[in-house]
Amino acid sequence: MTRLPFRAGDGRRARRRARAIEERRTPSRRTRFRGTPSRGGRRTCAAVAAVLLPVLVAGTACSSGGDDGGGTGAQNAADPLFPRLGNGGYDVGHYALRLDYDVESRRLDGTAVVTAEATQDLRGFSLDLSGLKVRKVTVDGRKAEVRRERNKLVVRPAREIGKGATFRTAVDYHGRPRTLTDPDGSTEGWVPTDDGAFVVGEPAGAMTWFPVNNHPSDKATYDVRITVPRGWTAVSNGELHDERTRAGRTTFVWRSAEPMASYLATATIGKFEVDRSRTKSGLPLYVAVDPREAAKSRKPLATIPDVLEWETKVFGPYPFSSSGALVEHKPKGVDYALEIQTKPAYPEAPDRSTVVHEMAHEWFGNSVTPKTWRDMWLNEGFATYAEWLWHEQHGGDSAQKTFDALYAKDADEGLWAFPPGDPGKAENISGDPVYERAAMALHQLRLTVGERDFFRLLKEWTSAYRHRNADAADFIAFCEKLTGRDLGGLFRTWIYEDGRPKKAR
Secondary structure, three states: OEEOOOOOOOHHHHHHHHHHHHHOOOOOOOOOOOOOOOOOOOOOOOOOOOOOHHHHHOOOOOOOOOEOOOOEEOOOOOOOOOOOOOOOOEEEEEEEEEEEEEOOOOEEEEEEEEEEEEOOOEOEEEEEOOOOEEEEEEEOOEEOEEEEEOOEEEEEOOOOEOOOOEEEEEEEEEEOOOEEEOOOOOEEEEEEEOOEEEEEOOOOHHHHOOOEOOOOOOOEEEEEEEEEEOOOEEEOOOEEEEEEEEOOEEEEEEEEEEEEOHHHOOOEEEOOEEEEEEOOOOOEEEEEEOHHHHHHHHHHHHOHHHHHHHHHHHHOOOOOOOEEEEEOOOOOOOOEEEOOOOOOEEOOOOOHHHHHHHHHOOOEOOOEEEOOHHHOHHHHHHHHHHHHHHHHHOOOOOHHHHHHHHHOOOOOOHHHOOOOOOOOOHHHOOOHHHHHHHHHHHHHHHHHHOHHHHHHHHHHHHHHOOOEEEOHHHHHHHHHHHHOOOOHHHHHHHHHOOOOOOOOO
């Protein structure tokens, strides 16, 4: 995500050591980051609307797979920064969404079928859903009892679900989706535009348009069927499998066969210029651009095939079956680009460096997804360092020169406000330390282990955790096992300790 303007030992022992590094970290400052966004600066993408913020970030988290003593899955995913997001007791495998949107009235009618596996015996469970009204809920075809608790849809099925059983929950709902406003004034969720809606969901916006286990730890496949007035285009993730018009309305059918975290899902609607093509390797590209941004977007979007080819050489095989981009025209309150899976989304024409950053997220964040929001530095540090590597290998500044310029910043600047692996507060997870300082940590890793091991690590990390979730301990253990080095001091200093660290050299 970027803000505008764009500008060794065995694995088990290494993992125990990595956990110890996390536990020994110096406590971070618990003050809100107030630094000025730097180049490619970052939106503070915290927990959501002022009215919804306490619901998402307050309260005591309980175990993800927990039980209230009555056979009900936990109403959270135990996230250290967003303890009200996500749910426990089950693992979603697939979402089948049928959406019908009236652009003029901004009314959404939807049906969601959520296929999941119970991870415990369940008399009840919950889904995240904000604002929309629910008509009916069934579980395996039988009507279920439901109640609303803030942003939770609490479901009690007609029959208890046994541990290990696969069950299907169908939710029929409607209403005018509302946006979520972050503490810094930025906007996420179902964002109305003058010709439709721009749908972005990091970290919590998915629940504004469908019932969901709204946490990155529970990835699933998606089928999204969107019906809109004739002349409008509806864009979602994956590949377009069907498009047909009847009685003045057009239905678009999208399919995402690879697992996806809910914050990466979209159902953006507008009047777009659409270009469908393929890369030299045959990868399908779907690029949708608001006509008002077409001229400025043409040159940077034309680099997508070259960026994909270069990133594939550096990071390993592309992890999805299609790619592309989505460019809107300045949706109100949205001043950041987001790594929507298979179609990074831009609120206006991007520059090439931003394209490089967002495309890198296909590997780092979309394929290899953090287990909790505290490890967002694994997404943004890598995507930021991808920019550094691109410039280094395409006639621009070296990564070392970029590192040195950042390191020279005064000790009281925002870059050193908190450690990237321990942002302390939800509103800090997209602050400069999570981007630039995390990229600096990767550069120090490169200097420490050498060129050969570093670039080997990039490919093997994305391969080992392809379509999986990972946290800092996984990454530290992986680095130590691959290189045969004790890297505890490096990661403790650069990822977990306060202040400006000492350089490796």
